[in-house]
Amino acid sequence: MKFYFSYFKLRFITGLQYRAAAYAGLATQLFFGLIFIMVYLAFYESSSGKNPMEVSELVSYLWLNQAFFSLFYMLYKDGEIFDLIKNGNIAYELVRPKKLYFIWFAKIIGQRLSAVTLRCFPVLIISFFLPKPYNMVLPIGLANFILFILTLITGTLLMTSIVTLYHVITMKTLNEKGIPQVFAAIADLLSGLVVPIPFFPHFLQVISNYLPFRYVNDLPFRIYTGNIGLQEGLFGLGIQLLWIVLIVGIGYIMTNKSLKRVVVQGG
Amino acid sequence: MSFIKVEHIRKTFKVAKRRSGVKDAIKSFFKRDYKLVQAIQDVSFSIEKGEIVGYIGPNGAGKSTTIKILSGILTPDEGKCTINGMTPWKEREKYVKKIGVVFGQRSQLWWDIPSEDTFDLLKDIYGIDELEYQKTKDELIRELNLEDIITVPVRQLSLGQRMRCEIAASLLHNPEILFLDEPTIGLDAVSKQILRDFIKRLNKEKKVTVILTTHDMSDIEALAERIILIGKGQVLYDGSLKKLKNKYGNNKYLSVTTKEGLELNHKGIISCLKTIDGYEFVIDSNLINVSDFLNMVSKKVAIEDVEIDNENIDNIIVRLYKEYQI
Numbered sequence: 375m376k377f378y379f380s381y382f383k384l385r386f387i388t389g390l391q392y393r394a395a396a397y398a399g400l401a402t403q404l405f406f407g408l409i410f411i412m413v414y415l416a417f418y419e420s421s422s423g424k425n426p427m428e429v430s431e432l433v434s435y436l437w438l439n440q441a442f443f444s445l446f447y448m449l450y451k452d453g454e455i456f457d458l459i460k461n462g463n464i465a466y467e468l469v470r471p472k473k474l475y476f477i478w479f480a481k482i483i484g485q486r487l488s489a490v491t492l493r494c495f496p497v498l499i500i501s502f503f504l505p506k507p508y509n510m511v512l513p514i515g516l517a518n519f520i521l522f523i524l525t526l527i528t529g530t531l532l533m534t535s536i537v538t539l540y541h542v543i544t545m546k547t548l549n550e551k552g553i554p555q556v557f558a559a560i561a562d563l564l565s566g567l568v569v570p571i572p573f574f575p576h577f578l579q580v581i582s583n584y585l586p587f588r589y590v591n592d593l594p595f596r597i598y599t600g601n602i603g604l605q606e607g608l609f610g611l612g613i614q615l616l617w618i619v620l621i622v623g624i625g626y627i628m629t630n631k632s633l634k635r636v637v638v639q640g641g
Numbered sequence: 642m643s644f645i646k647v648e649h650i651r652k653t654f655k656v657a658k659r660r661s662g663v664k665d666a667i668k669s670f671f672k673r674d675y676k677l678v679q680a681i682q683d684v685s686f687s688i689e690k691g692e693i694v695g696y697i698g699p700n701g702a703g704k705s706t707t708i709k710i711l712s713g714i715l716t717p718d719e720g721k722c723t724i725n726g727m728t729p730w731k732e733r734e735k736y737v738k739k740i741g742v743v744f745g746q747r748s749q750l751w752w753d754i755p756s757e758d759t760f761d762l763l764k765d766i767y768g769i770d771e772l773e774y775q776k777t778k779d780e781l782i783r784e785l786n787l788e789d790i791i792t793v794p795v796r797q798l799s800l801g802q803r804m805r806c807e808i809a810a811s812l813l814h815n816p817e818i819l820f821l822d823e824p825t826i827g828l829d830a831v832s833k834q835i836l837r838d839f840i841k842r843l844n845k846e847k848k849v850t851v852i853l854t855t856h857d858m859s860d861i862e863a864l865a866e867r868i869i870l871i872g873k874g875q876v877l878y879d880g881s882l883k884k885l886k887n888k889y890g891n892n893k894y895l896s897v898t899t900k901e902g903l904e905l906n907h908k909g910i911i912s913c914l915k916t917i918d919g920y921e922f923v924i925d926s927n928l929i930n931v932s933d934f935l936n937m938v939s940k941k942v943a944i945e946d947v948e949i950d951n952e953n954i955d956n957i958i959v960r961l962y963k964e965y966q967i
Contacts, residue, residue, distance in 0.1 A: 380765040466749040
């Protein structure tokens with residue numbers, strides 16, 4: 375277990391090496407957060423029908439999206455892992471006394487946690503102090519907050535298992551473009567990172583319920599805002615755990631199968 | 642039972658091939674032609690604990706493939722291999738705790754951060770005990786003179802410095818076997834010397850078994866008493882370097898500087914080449930010794946200068962490759 379933390383530490387150190395990127399990331403997230411909220415507020419003012427989310431719920435949801443963006447977006451590609459598949463440095467991963475799947479799992483979760491650590495706190499703090507109605511608000515209750523934290527953790531594990539899976543697939547296809555990329559783009563849409571799930575047409579909402587992506591970030595964020603109740607939230611937590619077991623299992627088996635036929639590129 | 646025992650391993654790669662050009666590219670888009678490349682046909686050898694073995698052969702002979710099979714990365718198509726009582730590719734995670742591997746053309750260090758951070762990561766990956774880790778690390782820092790370079794981001798190191806760090810990284814867990822795949826590639830003379838001395842000491846003091854592939858024959862001369870020559874996926878020679886030298890190393894190279902014309906015909910003169918300011922001879926010292934030869938030459942022409950060279954190991958290897966047609 376300790377080496378998971380080591381990967382996080384190392385990625386964090388590497389992330390700190392590039393200060394400009396960290397500042398730029400923070401600025402981007404704040405900028406997009408504000409723009410999104412302005413656009414939605416404009417829609418709300420001009421619409422006459424019933425809105426699927428309260429304004430305060432929506433604003434908090436959008437800020438959470440921005441704060442945890444670098445943790446949850448699915449189009450993420452771990453350049454280092456793709457490089458070592460392409461140029462054959464994978465040889466070094468295979469002389470380590472750990473299962474390759476879990477080395478990659480650790481690398482990806484470490485990278486994403488280190489990226490989000492640098493961004494989420496400043497974004498959250500600033501968003502709390504913005505003037506109304508642009509500000510983020512506290513969760514509606516302690517129970518909601520605890521469930522939010524729990525589902526955020528399992529959501530992180532679910533995200534990692536999905537991302538690791540298409541890195542494993544790349545071992546077969548030798549190219550990260552193509553199918554994994556299309557897959558990731560659809561995943562980003564159906565996870566609610568682009569448009570909050572409650573704004574989807576009914577049939578898309580149904581589809582998204584049967585796919586794992588919504589359970590990565592839409593579930594914890596809506597629990598936080600109170601848009602999803604505690605009972606439904608607990609049910610969601612169960613579904614998260616099922617998806618994690620399933621996707622980790624598939625990835626693990628695929629990795630071990632690929633390793634039997636591994637070819638180290640470049641001599 | 643030998644420490645390392647390899648029996649009849651075979652490995653074939655499937656390689657997609659096509660001719661250059663758009664037409665063939667389109668054709669291969671629909672129907673791929675594959676070619677089977679026999680990387681290793683039939684390789685067997687055994688190595689005892691504490692040996693240093695040089696594993697040599699021309700490019701594409703199957704050296705690296707063998708190393709990768711021995712270190713558990715690749716699974717051979719056929720054959721058996723027992724190292725330290727384990728089959729590398731079957732018990733990979735357990736087995737690799739006991740080995741260290743250095744690929745001269747690849748890097749295991751994190752590019753953006755100092756190598757000491759990578760060392761700490763490796764400590765956790767291998768689950769090395771804190772005290773033991775400190776001890777081994779200090780030792781490696783002293784032996785390889787790493788004091789000042791492990792605190793610098795890897796991308797700012799020279800190749801020689803980086804290679805020393807790479808080797809240290811592969812030894813942090815005190816392996817019993819060390820595989821070195823072209824460790825001195827691209828290094829200058831001094832860096833090579835440091836590495837060779839270090840490997841020698843490691844072998845002597847800690848009884849680490851070393852298997853090394855290289856194209857630099859001076860590496861082999863400095864380190865390995867035993868060599869295994871491989872070509873076209875097969876073992877062609879397995880034995881001591883000395884014997885090889887005795888068998889092939891009796892040629893002497895003499896360049897004679899003179900202004901006069903010279904014609905010599907004698908048993909033992911293998912070749913004679915006219916150069917700008919004289920001649921270059923290759924003689925077989927078993928048939929004619931050097932002083933006799935020089936006597937003969939000096940009777941015929943006025944010698945301005947003479948240079949005598951022994952057969953070097955590179956030439957021996959070239960002759961061996963030629964002899965086996967690889």
